[in-house]
Amino acid sequence: MRLPRTPTGTNLLGIVKHALHTEALYFGPTFGRDWPTPDELVPPDGPDPQADWYATESETAAGIVDLYRRVWAFADRTIDDLPLDAVGHVAHWGGEQVTLHQILVHVIVDLQRHAGHADILRERIDGAVGLLPGRGNVSDTTDWPAYTRRLTAIADRFA
Secondary structure: OOOOOOOOOOOHHHHHHHHHHHHHHHOOHHHOOOOOOHHHOOOOOOOOOOHHHOOOOOOOHHHHHHHHHHHHHHHHHHHHHOOOOOEEEEHHHOOEEEEHHHHHHHHHHHHHHHHHHHHHHHHHHHOOOOOOOOOOOOOOOOOHHHHHHHHHHHHHOOO
């Protein structure tokens, strides 16, 4: 889960950690709501700009998942408590004024993109693909190595 899988260090546990920080920020300070235990989160102005993209040696996968579950509840309270036209300000966008509706759409887009990253990393780790085990939306009968060789041959003609 921690092992970097791309040249920029992307890893599965780091994606989860980044996603929880995304929700904590956009559904917290953006709307004047502070996370109750700020020491659990990476400070937005900390010395390592990538610190929310990897688990430190002292962080466990279970601890990060637990923190994310608590962030979900925190985000849900913001969503439940405020109307869609509630105004907030995103500090790292220069204080730009936004509505809860805009932030909901932004966060959904951001998280679905990272879920796609995780799907690709997971396939490279254990070969799992498709919707669910035993109920995928990917052919079970395809000769994937042959398919990949065929696509590579086509791509090579354009190199």
